Amino acid sequence: MKPYSVLFICSDNAIRSPIAEAIMNHFFADRFIAYSAGSNAQAELHPLTIATLQHFGLTPPSQPKSWNTFLLAGAPEMDFIFTLDDCATNEACPTWPGGPLIAHWNVEDPSLRYQEIDRRKAFHDVFLFIKHRIDLLAALPMEKLAHLALQHHVQQIGQSTPAR
Numbered sequence: 001m002k003p004y005s006v007l008f009i010c011s012d013n014a015i016r017s018p019i020a021e022a023i024m025n026h027f028f029a030d031r032f033i034a035y036s037a038g039s040n041a042q043a044e045l046h047p048l049t050i051a052t053l054q055h056f057g058l059t060p061p062s063q064p065k066s067w068n069t070f071l072l073a074g075a076p077e078m079d080f081i082f083t084l085d086d087c088a089t090n091e092a093c094p095t096w097p098g099g100p101l102i103a104h105w106n107v108e109d110p111s112l113r114y115q116e117i118d119r120r121k122a123f124h125d126v127f128l129f130i131k132h133r134i135d136l137l138a139a140l141p142m143e144k145l146a147h148l149a150l151q152h153h154v155q156q157i158g159q160s161t162p163a164r
Contacts, residue, residue: 004079004142006034007100013038013064014046015123016084016107020130022058027131028138035076037067039093046111052123067094080137080154084130085109101151105133105158132162 008020017036024034041064053060069075077098084107096102107129110122136157142150 001031001143003029003031003033005076006032006080006082007067007070007078008034008036008082008084009038009067010036010084010107011039013041013066014044015049015109015111016126016130018045018049018061018064019053019127020082020084020134021061022053023127023131023134025061026058028134031138033076035065035070035078036061037065037070039067041066048111048119048123051120052127055124056127071097082154082158101154103151103154103158105130129162133157133160136160 006024008017008024010017013036017038021034021036024032044063045060050060070078071094078096078100079098081096081100081102083093083102083104086106093102107126108122110119110126113119113122137154140150140153
C-alpha cells in the first residue's frame with residue numbers, strides 16, 4: 001500500500017509544523033510521508049524546535065518552506081492537510097490538488113512564553129501534544145473508513161488533549 005502524504009501547516013513553518021513533520025516521519029514512516037509548510041515561512045527553524053527534536057532523538061526537517069512549494073507542478077499530492085495554528089486556519093488557503101482531507105489541529109505557540117525555562121517546557125509539551133494527535137491519526141483504520149467518516153475522525157483528533 002502506498003503511504004499517505006500529509007502536509008502540516010503553521011503560518012511561519014518554524015515550530016509546530018516542522019515538529020509534526022519530524023514526529024510523523026520518525027515514528028510512522030512505513031505508512032505516512034509528512035511535509036510541513038507555512039503561508040509566511042521563516043528563513044530558519046526556531047532554535048528550540050531543533051533542540052526539542054534532538055532531545056527526543058529526532059532529526060529536524062530542513063529549512064522552512066512556503067506552502068506554495070506544494071502547489072507547483074510535480075509537488076506531491078496530499079491525502080491529508082492539518083493546520084496547526086489559528087493564523088493558518090483564518091488565512092485564505094490555496095485550493096489543494098487532489099481533494100485532501102483538511103482538518104484544524106490548533107496547537108499553542110510555545111515561543112510566546114516570556115522566560116526561557118518556560119519556553120523550553122512549552123516546546124517539550126507541544127512535542128508531546130502533537131505526538132498524541134499523530135498517534136491517534138495513525139491508529140485509525142484508514143482503509144476501512146469511508147471518506148466522510150475519515151474526515152469526521154481527523155477533525156475530532158483536533159479536539160483531543162493528552163491525558164495528564
